Amino acid sequence: MIDRGQVLHVARLARLRLSDEEVDRMTEELSGILSHVDRIGQMDLEGVEPTAHVVALENVLRADEPRPSLPREKALEPAPEPVDGTFRVPSPQAAEA
């Protein structure tokens, strides 16, 4: 179904850190869910159009007119680490040995 290695890979893609115990549990639970979900593979759906959009709309557009932006204080208010009008985050570079 889904194995530990795949679980770890998916967790990395999703930026989730799982403890060993969580990995084990997740592997079991996801396998169970996937075995149920796999039923959809049994249906012959050759030639069926996938539903990408539920409402049959097209060309819903917005005029190129400016709307007021947030005052900067308001934009930064919820920020965990506002610095000089910007959002500060740890550097993307991983630590090098």
Next chain:
Amino acid sequence: MAGSAPELEAVIGLEIHVQLSTRTKMFCGCELSFGDEPNVHTCPVCLAHPGVLPVPNEQAIRYALQIGLALDCEIAPRSIFHRKNYFYPDSPKAYQISQYDIPICGPGRLGDVRIHRAHLEEDAAKLVHVGESGRIHGSGASLVDFNRGGTPLVEIVTEPDLRGAAEAAEWARLLRETVRQLGVSDVNMEEGSLRVDANVSVRPAGSEELGTKTELKNMNSFRFLQRGIEAELARQREVIAAGGRISQETLHFDPRTGDLTPLRSKEEAHDYRYFPEPDLVPLAPTEEMLREAREALPELPAARAERYESELGLEAEPAALLAREPEVATYFEAVCEAAGAAAGDEARAVSPRMVANWVTGELTATLRQREAEEDFTDPTVPAPSLARVVALVAGKKISHGSGKQVLAALVEQGGDPDEIVEREGLAQMAADDGELEGIVAAAVEANPDAAEKVREGNQKAIGAIVGHVMRETKGRADGGEVNRLIRAKLGL
């Protein structure tokens, strides 16, 4: 030596990002900004707050259609947006709204290069790295400015039709000029409104298969683009000559050092998990939108150059030169028109080719000597005036050299070409004027050695006699005529 290695040809494709000059962002109503304080043009949508939704900018769609039509692309009757998922601080939703397998523009062409596709997407925010990065665990930070985040982009991807670095840079210039003339973007590489990445590979000449390609990013001028590609081609050739293999990677070119360094990828696994954007409905350009986009197109460089060559008889180089500068081209056409409307034999002798040579040659050279840059929409030398100068020369009323003099006077002080000719006494000596014959006779007599050599068959020796005549007439005689008269005098 096992034998010489097969010759390797370069195979280059370009990926171009054009920032559109709309008033607002792609999916929200924040104004586009340039050099403003950080985070003054943001809203819940472009900050990706919980619960927000994107709504596409109508003008961006129109601009994308114009670009597609200018590149002769097939316009998709229906295209959709996709989410491209990856984590990075400059991507607040942790996905970029882009287009994946059903883009708004399909295959097209510009000049000799085929376009693979063009699509709409949103730009990332700006990330500034501060502090020490890398060495010390935990130190080093980045500051995010979301002003730029959400700016509309059109991404243009070419087929790998380019075969050299210079060719690639030249084509990139053509693309830039084409898009610039549409008025949909500033297309300024230094400012970032035009970004060009190159996909570079090599293969044995004559082979149909593609070699492994590398991607070159971050070249912010056409010169650096060319040098970067040159450097990468050299590197690849070296690797292959040494028996190695090219690995697919993304490289950064440093123009100062000439070094190529691999870039860290944003998303390790490059698994973008594309799926159709459920918050946006499909685009289906209407007949009216297409018609309006078509009507908004000016005559673009490639088409104009083609017209100049085929209809006006210009040679390729001046045609391309003029076509790339719309204001100069318009002036050029005005001069042709003025010449065509003027009366007199001399006017009828004017050809567009001559006008092109005067505009791109003498006029440009003369203007260049002045401090200020010429504004061809308000020209120093009005079109009818230049047309008159060209006509006077074409009709042999004045010599080419005199023409230059008149032009210089026009540029300097303005005035009327005929009056200047009169005032400076530049009228060309008529060929059937006895005066010229007299001067020719005197010149032949004054140069007996040269005359002898010419009679013996040394054509070049005639130059001394011609020069004598020219000096005597102060350049007012037509060189061809003088030649003919001398030869007649010598009995040849």
Next chain:
Amino acid sequence: MSDLLQLSVAEAAARISARDLTAEEYFAAWQAAAESDELNAYLWSLTDADVYEVEQGPLGGVPVAVKDIFCTEGSPTTAGSRILEGYRPPYTATAVRLLDRAGARVLGKTNMDEFAMGSSNENSAYGPVLNPWDRGRVPGGSSGGSAAVVAGGLAPCAIGTDTGGSIRQPASLCGIVGLKPTYGAISRYGMIAFASSLDQCGPLTRDVTDAALMLAALQGRDPMDSTSVGIEGGIAAPSREDLSGLRFGVPVQLDGDAIDSGVREVFEATLKRIEELGGEIAEVSLPSSELGISAYYVLAPAEASSNLARYDGVRYGMRAEVDGDLTEMYEATRSAGFGPEVKRRIMLGTYALSSGYYDAYYGQAQKVRTRIAEDFIGAFSEVDFVVTPTSPSVAFGLGEKTDDPLAMYLNDFFTVPMSLAGIPAISIPAGLAEPEGGGTRLPVGFQVAAPAFAEQSLLEAAYALEQGIGFEREVAPLRPWNGGAA
């Protein structure tokens, strides 16, 4: 307990409009009631200190409990998650602004399953919600708080969201009315996204008339939501007297051992009631609906995995204190901020979209979805409505299904197909039944589904059926606003 609490929203609004009752008085009564929340249904509600300004409108003076998934500017909005603890949005959801414009006011924000993922409200970071009918049991989810406040006499009405049944199922388990409109009827702007192509806002109310009144105020095209269209013609108060001339289809596939016997009894009884009211019962076939849960548990988690990626500690919400680099910050924040069910679904969704698996999972599920929608269109060419039990069981015990995620997912069996097809469906209380294994009788919901944008006829039929069933008469003594124990 004030008599004012006995008024339905429609009744109260009418009396306020006729100046028979002041908005302030009515609102104050509810404010007080909300303070006595012992069900953990409210995450916060207005206190005496909060001033209420009187507004006119079709809902003038009406307090509404709002699921904490709707952004309300300046006041806490958590989506039931730790990762948004303390977050105050800089803007208000369109649905809430529309209620505002109609004269209503937010009474409080209700507890919910974290990011709307759940069928029992046991997945909230702020503790489970208790079912007013039996505090040892769940109210359903994910709009458990919204259902509990209405059923528990803590609010006259509420709004929630429904992605796979999250309005209808808790309404069923709490003995109230819950409506999921057509996808696109109500704007999603400001509604924290779980599964973008499935999420819909809807009312939870005591009766069908109140649901109609709220839908009328909520529906409409919103320029901030490209997928919104509204309901053409608007919504009027229903008045149908019987069900003559109407055909009701029972899907043969939506059946099975999983339905509690008590639920089945009430369902059958309701079918008989429909016939008594002049309606016709027929069998319809929805062959693909059996795969509804499977398709749903690919599509919804897939979209969720993308929608929840923005919770990264950069611009708002929780950020974990770490000494490491960006990736470590992301991982630590998200791992500490999300609960186990959310993590499970993010994992499932990421997997379904990942390279090599997209076609088999996401791609295939989208095709199943097309088939399910086609099945309904086919059914609606034969009948006017499709009917099912809303939930396979009555309210189950707290902790009873938390060990088996799949068992929990199967609660959505009857509600998921309508979500996938995007069609409107309503759950109305149809009777009481003993849980499997015995005990006090608990509410059973009856689901009626209609073609896209047929809300008016759906409400008319539901109204007539509601009157015919007479559930409210039967349970009146049990209702908290009548002084009952529930």
